[in-house]
Amino acid sequence: MITISLCMIVKNEKDVIGRCLSCVKDIVDEIIIVDTGSTDNTKEIAKNFTDKIYDFKWIDNFSSARNFSFSKATKDYILWLDADDIILEADKKKFKNLKQNFDPSVDIVMMKYNVGFDDNGKLTLSYFRERLSKRIKDYKWREPVHEYLEISGKITNSDICITHKKEHPVVPRRNLSIYKKIISKGNTLSVRGLYYYARELYYNGIYNDAIEYFNKFLDTNLGWVEDNISACLNLSICYLNIDNKKNSLTSLLKSFEYDTPRAEICCQLGYYYFNDNEYKKAIFWYKLATQLEKPRDGWGFVSHDAWSYTPNIQLCVCYDKIGDIEKSIEYNNRAAEYKPNDPAVIYNKKYFEGLKSNLKYKKATL
Structure with a gap:
């Protein structure tokens, strides 16, 4: 042994x-x-x-x-x-x-x-x-x-x-401070360093600088595929936070250059179109997220909700927005398979019960 x-x-x-x-x-x-x-x-x-x-x-x-x-x-x-x-x-x-x-x-x-x-x-x-x-x-x-x-x-x-099992938050800006010291001394960040420095800027809400370094990282064409895809996702969110919707969308679509679609990217595309009230486009991307096979042996970050709960609960909302209540109920039930006690799932169930009660009342008074 x-x-x-x-x-x-x-x-x-x-x-x-x-x-x-x-x-x-x-x-x-x-x-x-x-x-x-x-x-x-x-x-x-x-x-x-x-x-x-x-x-x-x-x-x-x-x-x-x-x-x-x-x-x-x-x-x-x-x-x-x-x-x-x-x-x-x-x-x-x-x-x-x-x-x-x-x-x-x-x-x-x-x-x-x-x-x-x-x-x-x-x-x-x-x-x-x-x-x-x-x-x-x-x-x-x-x-x-x-x-x-x-x-x-x-x-x-x-x-x-x-x-x-974190009990206390990380010392604020500790990692960001280390990176800034490296740069202030005139040292060059590695390819990996560019990516993680961009992430630290992003996490600290310094979006314009984060955009600069995510793009520097991607422009090297030397990043690990998983980091490239993650960078595209984070870059898209940075652009949204400075109200640059065009580049936000472009960043998400760029992720497809590196590998097949990931549920995290598809959910963000769904979110992008949902916020534009383009519910049918949002439905397309959320549905795709539900159809993808979650990586089992890959070493990249996996946001598990993006492969299960999130697209289903969002499809529930999207179908409700376009008036397809049966589909909306179907996807709320699917979301409940992953998180039966989630407040959104419970709220939706009560909402649908209210709709059914109102429908019965209207029929009874005709």
């Missing part, structure tokens, strides 16, 4: 680090904690699980800290987690089974990262990350922020999920 080193970088994680280490302690054989400047009792809590705790001076570079943590590993494979990650019980069982029956020819194991949830705890956003890596391959982390492990060799996808 293989052995596993857990490598983590942390800072002021007293509220979550115990939870994280408790759920993984029976899976791994070594726990390495690299602290980048905690002022709370993060390290004291970590001492209940390991004596391999190291200090690392923070230099605005996540990859440097992660590479330092990896350098301390001694086991066959390295697992990385963030302090606000957990492994649910079902996934712990899968992980233990993977460990016991592991194929040592595998260099990298990809695991799904579940990061977004609705108010009822239903998964809304996930993507694959490189979680388990063969130590002797000496893989390196790249990029100062939004870092990634530069991997090669035999790579396999696993059905094990890591769940992100």
